[in-house]
Amino acid sequence: MKLVKTVKEVREIVKEWKKQGLSVGFVPTMGYLHEGHKSLILKSVSENDKTVVSVFVNPIQFGPNEDLASYPRDIKHDMALVEDAGADLIFNPEPEEMYGSHFTTLVNTTEVSENLCGAKRPVHFGGVCTVLTKLFNIVNPNRAYFGQKDAQQLAVVKRFVKDLNFDIEIIGCPIIREDDGLAKSSRNTYLNKEERKAALILSKSLKLGLEAIKNGERNVKTVTDIITKSLNTEPLARIDYVSIVDNENIQYIDTIKGEILCAIAVYIGKTRLIDNFIYKCEE
Ligand code: AMP
Numbered sequence: 001m002k003l004v005k006t007v008k009e010v011r012e013i014v015k016e017w018k019k020q021g022l023s024v025g026f027v028p029t030m031g032y033l034h035e036g037h038k039s040l041i042l043k044s045v046s047e048n049d050k051t052v053v054s055v056f057v058n059p060i061q062f063g064p065n066e067d068l069a070s071y072p073r074d075i076k077h078d079m080a081l082v083e084d085a086g087a088d089l090i091f092n093p094e095p096e097e098m099y100g101s102h103f104t105t106l107v108n109t110t111e112v113s114e115n116l117c118g119a120k121r122p123v124h125f126g127g128v129c130t131v132l133t134k135l136f137n138i139v140n141p142n143r144a145y146f147g148q149k150d151a152q153q154l155a156v157v158k159r160f161v162k163d164l165n166f167d168i169e170i171i172g173c174p175i176i177r178e179d180d181g182l183a184k185s186s187r188n189t190y191l192n193k194e195e196r197k198a199a200l201i202l203s204k205s206l207k208l209g210l211e212a213i214k215n216g217e218r219n220v221k222t223v224t225d226i227i228t229k230s231l232n233t234e235p236l237a238r239i240d241y242v243s244i245v246d247n248e249n250i251q252y253i254d255t256i257k258g259e260i261l262c263a264i265a266v267y268i269g270k271t272r273l274i275d276n277f278i279y280k281c282e283e
Contacts, residue, residue, distance in 0.1 A: 001083040003075075003090045007138050010091050014052070014140055022049035026141035026168075028132060031055035031092075032072040032186035033081045036176040040145040041085040043173055051087040052139050059095050061127025072189050091139065098134060107133045112159045112250045116152050116243055116263050117274065128153060129160050136166055143169045149176075149183055151261050151276045155250050175275075177203065183275045190271040198236035199268045202275040205230035209262055210277050218256045218281075220244045231266060240265035240272060247278055257281050 004010055014024060025044030029037050033055075044051040055078050062068035075092060082090050106126050113125035136144070146154045154172050161170050176184050181203035182196075191199055209227040217223055224242045231237050246253055247261040256279070263276040 001079070001088060001090070003079060003092055005091075005093055006097060007093070010052070010089070010138050011140075013089060014050075017050050018140070023143070024048055024139065024141045025051045026135070026139045026144045027051065027053045027087070028135055028144065028146075029053060029055055030057045030071065030186065031078050032074055032189070033078045034176075034184045034186065036147055036149060036184040038081055038085050039176050040147060040173050041082060041087050043171070044143065044145050045086040047171075048143060050089070052089045052091060052141065053082050053087050054091040054093075054135055054139070056091070056093055056098065056131070056135075058098075058127055058131040060099070060130060061124050063121055063123050066121070067187075067190075070190075072186055091135075098131070106130050107160065107164075109156050109160050109163070113152070113156050115245060115250050115252060116241060117265060118152065118156075118250075120240055120265065125153070125156050129156065132157060133160075133164075136161075136168060141168055143171055145171050145173055147176075148172050148174055148276070148278070149185070150274070151247070151263055151278070152250055155248065155261075181207075183273075185273065187271055187273065191268060195236055195269045195271065198234050199271075199273060201231055201234035201237050202264060202266055202273055206262065206264065206275055206277050210279065213256060213262075213279050220252075220254050220256060223256070223262070227262070227264065231264070236268050238267040240267060257283075 025048030027040045027044050057071050107129040108126040118125050158170050182199050205227045208230050209223045212223050212226050227242050231239055242264045244260055244262045245251055247259040259280045261278055265274045
């Protein structure tokens with residue numbers, strides 16, 4: 001397993017692999033890796049001859065009052081996890097290597113990025129699409145792996161890859177959780193002991209919503225009210241949004257039909273956590 005810091009090095013290595021006819025899987029991350037990231041890397045390793053993992057805290061996807069400066073970093077730990085998962089290369093560039101001094105291009109989607117986190121974090125998805133466009137061009141993978149944990153991001157990536165004719169298969173992977181149900185996240189490290197306990201309210205509340213849908217409830221407001229009421233029982237929780245949308249275009253709906261995404265964003269103290277479930281109606 002090798003760590004490289006420059007675009008040139010990645011290009012040379014991947015070019016050599018491609019010359020040998022090898023397939024390349026790619027897992028983009030912001031580092032501080034955990035079992036959720038590892039599940040993506042393991043899937044890529046099982047489906048491709050070579051796997052590249054990028055570790056890059058992308059400055060342009062953070063808003064001015066967000067946690068760019070405090071985002072957790074530990075490249076030594078990340079290297080060990082990536083090596084253990086069997087990947088071949090980590091790309092860990094500095095911001096200067098990615099954006100230089102005069103970067104003026106922005107890639108963005110419309111529609112699919114306008115609601116949920118897109119509405120709350122106006123610069124976020126433009127930053128994500130732009131860095132992924134660059135990373136896809138640098139790594140030139142056959143397949144790229146994304147977690148369902150960031151469900152809107154997955155929908156956005158699928159859309160821009162289709163719209164812009166990237167020849168890359170986008171593969172979604174299930175949410176990996178702690179034993180007690182909290183979705184694994186690099187940001188969980190911000191939580192103190194009391195907040196860590198309080199954070200359980202996210203998965204618990206979603207479970208109540210899912211149960212209602214499974215029991216036949218089809219009214220979106222009724223389900224979001226159940227989830228909201230449950231979240232509000234936790235004094236440390238402050239709701240950013242509780243929404244149900246169609247899982248392809250990420251547009252608000254009134255009635256649950258087809259494949260829906262139920263997504264929430266909740267502050268626990270100062271930490272903003274997201275979680276979700278997908279439900280496919282059979283009728
Ligand atoms: P991040 O480092 O937070 O940008 O995440 C990198 C990738 O890992 C994204 O595709 C995430 O959706 C995915 N990921 C993060 N947490 C989890 C999790 N708990 N389960 C599955 N995938 C995850």
